[in-house]
Amino acid sequence: EVQLVESGGDLVQPGGSLRLSCAVSGFTFSNYYMSWLRQAPGKGLEWVANIAKDGSEKYYVDSVKGRFTISRDNADNSLYLQMNSLRAEDTAVYYCARGAGWESDHWGQGTLVTVSS
Amino acid sequence: DIQMTQSPSSLSASVGDRVTITCRASQIIRYLNWYQVKPGKAPNLLIYGAANFQSGVPSRFSGSGSGTDFSLTISSLQPEDFATYYCQQSDSAPLTFGGGTKVEIK
Numbered sequence: 001e002v003q004l005v006e007s008g009g010d011l012v013q014p015g016g017s018l019r020l021s022c023a024v025s026g027f028t029f030s031n032y033y034m035s036w037l038r039q040a041p042g043k044g045l046e047w048v049a050n051i052a053k054d055g056s057e058k059y060y061v062d063s064v065k066g067r068f069t070i071s072r073d074n075a076d077n078s079l080y081l082q083m084n085s086l087r088a089e090d091t092a093v094y095y096c097a098r099g100a101g102w103e104s105d106h107w108g109q110g111t112l113v114t115v116s117s
Numbered sequence: 118d119i120q121m122t123q124s125p126s127s128l129s130a131s132v133g134d135r136v137t138i139t140c141r142a143s144q145i146i147r148y149l150n151w152y153q154v155k156p157g158k159a160p161n162l163l164i165y166g167a168a169n170f171q172s173g174v175p176s177r178f179s180g181s182g183s184g185t186d187f188s189l190t191i192s193s194l195q196p197e198d199f200a201t202y203y204c205q206q207s208d209s210a211p212l213t214f215g216g217g218t219k220v221e222i223k
Contacts, residue, residue: 045203047212059210102207103150107159
């Protein structure tokens, strides 16, 4: 069974940092693109970042470029999102997801990031 | 960036109704995906590449379209289908979603 489990969400002050993790099981992690996506309270879905199967290519939405870094450890079946200089508008449920291409065919349950003083 | 425009933003329908949601891209795309989102649950991929069924998705869901205009049809709405639906283009980064269509019970 494919499983993706996010962790690391928390309440953080504006300007602070968080590192989200996503532990996966049930599939060969290194065969899939991985993504982070988010949904702010009462808002729609937003794609945040993608990473290639071997980690060689990374893509970001403009609003997080220079602040967030996506990475993966294929030996440990783990995906990460390092989030720096957090802003109130980054408040959202963050999901990790996998895809054979850039579609996301399995998602985790999400982890809540709240940026507030 | 490719802009995705979904319509309607919400609709009310009854069990058994046929429902169609449309999605328009700001430029020609090939890869259009549809997701179903229920409160408190992980989003669920329904259709990828405009018309390909994701494994396990009921056959009452179908996708069609090409170029800039796409649609998701639910042939006979079931109680478990009341949810919010999003289209997404995965042609090029940044991957972008439509604004969503909330399907509510009439």
